[in-house]
Each structure stands twice: as C-alpha cells, then as structure tokens.
Amino acid sequence: MSSKKKKSAPTGSRYWIIVVVLVFAAAVVCVWWVMNNKMSVEPPVGITKEPQAPAREYKKVTIYVLKSTDGEIGLSPEERTVTGNVEPLRAAIERLLATNHEVGTSQGLVPVGTKLLSAKVRGSVAYLDFSSELQNNFTGGSTQEELLVGAIAHTACQFKPIKKVQILIEGKKIDSIGGHIEIIEPVAPDPSLLVKGGRS
Template sequence: MRQILILLLVLSLALSGYLYYEQNRLKQAEQLVVYFIRATPTNFLLVPAVRTVSEPVTPQKAVELLLAGPDETEEFLHPAVPVETKLLGLTIENRTAVANFSEELRTKFVGGSQLESHLVNAIVSTLIQFPEIDQVRILIEGKPVESIAGHIYIDYNLP
C-alpha cells in the first residue's frame, strides 16, 4: 500500500512538472498580426502576417515588427511603412494608442491614395488588436499631422 502511495505521489509530481513546463512554454510563444502590402498586376492589397514572438507581446513590439517589414520567406510582400521609419515613442492614454514616428514616415513614403490608406490601416490594425487599445493617434516627430502624403486625413483618433 505504501509503495502505491509513493508511486502516485511521484506520478503526480511528474505530471504537475510537465504541465507547468508546457504552460510556460505556451506563454513564451505568443502570436500577433502585422500588415504588409501585396502587389498584384492591377491592385495593392493589405494582407495580415502572423508573427510568433518569445518575449511578451506589447503594442510597441507589434509596431517594431511592422517596421521590420516582411521576412525572407514572404517574398511577395512589401513593407506598408517606409523602411527608414522609426518609432520614436508609443503611449496608451484613455484606450488610445499615441504612436510617434520619425519624419521618414512622411518623407520616404512613395505612393498614391491607396498605398497611403494601406499605410494608415497597417498601423491602426496592428495596434487595435490589443484589447487595451480602441483608437490610434499618429504623430510625426511628436506633432499631429493632417496627412502623411496629402490623400488621407489622419488628424484625429483613428478607430
């Protein structure tokens, strides 16, 4: 009887150790979605790309992955945000993410109204996947701007 109890104790300890390990492993590998451009012969499409990260998933990390652009396996995707753009800061105030980007967001942008719309939507969609964010405010060098390239008005909290 004593041997059975010891065996059950050892099995329960082994099982609890395994479950603890699995729970931590799953916590460490979290997923988030960023958005890139796919060009077709007649159109530009904004497409989601899933990223798996081992560190805690934060809105700042999501924007950093957006700015990093597609990886080498995503050969048909292009960055939605100009490559030289930097995130200068990101705060969350009253469920609104305030994302402050470098001037390159505007000066290095090349495209028309559709690509500008995709750029804005890529930033907004990347951030609103977090439950603590309902709206996004885009700043350039710490200042609100009416538009990035003159096509899409962004001088308000974007839903």
C-alpha cells in the same frame, strides 16, 4: 596479618570522567558530520558552475501586411513571433515596420528607415510616435497611403482596449503622411481595406 582493603574511586570523580568521555565523543561525531557534509556540498576545486541563461519568452502578435488576392490588393493578417519581455503593442508595430526588409507583397508599404519612438495607450486610443522617415521617405500615392494608415490602425487595434490610433511624427500631430489621407485626429481600422478572409 590483616588484609588491606582497596580504596575505590570516589563516585563524583567517576561521574565527571564519564561526562568528559561523552562530550569528547559527541565533539568527534559533530566534527565528522560537518566535514562530511561540507565535502558533499562544495564542488571540486577548479570546477565552476556555468550560470544558466534565462529562458526566452516567445509571444505571437498579428500584423497587417499588403497582399494581392485574385487581383485585389488589400491588407491581410499575418502572425509574427517575438522574443523577450516586450510590450505586445510595441512589438507588433515594430514587426510591421520591419516588413520593408522582407521579400514579398508587403515589401515597400512602410517607408524605409521608419522607427517607432514610443507607444502609449490613453483610454481607447493608442498614441504611436514615429520617426520623420514615415513622412519624409513616403513616395506612394493615395492607395498606398490609405493602406499604410490602415495597416498601422489594424495592427494596433487588435489589443484591448484600443479602438483608434493617433499617428504622430517626432511627437507632433500631422495632417497626413503623403497628402491624401487625413490623420490629424485618431483613426479607426477600416474593414474595407481587408482582402477576402482577412479578419478585422
């Protein structure tokens, strides 16, 4: 009897079987990697991330307040801390206006209710526009008026390139706040108003 020879599978068919197996294996690996990576990135269901509050910006500004030293009354520099992204000139003047709520020798220098409407710098002059309370609620004499104008000028002129201050009321120039110190033109800081040890 003659033995029958076994027929081997065609080489082409065997090649395609191997290709299909490899493609299937690669697909399984890709799916596993994607699912595993997704599970590690996504937070668990029901847990939400709280948004982080933006960091506060802290700045220090100098204001000039009323002070009595050895019987001498004048202006003295004091530091104040402000928060937020605020323009330094505006922040300093607003902190100066807020001193009428503070307890101490500085209380009463700024007329109650005074607000800063705008603060602009043109060249070397700062134009500070105040509400009408600066003039209407002023009840002091010539000394207090001189110190008030001086406090505004010294506080504003700490910032470069400011050298003088034009004080406005509701957008308009005025002759004076209380009838004693002329401010129709820009005023410069007066070093003689500072108490001993106060910087100009």
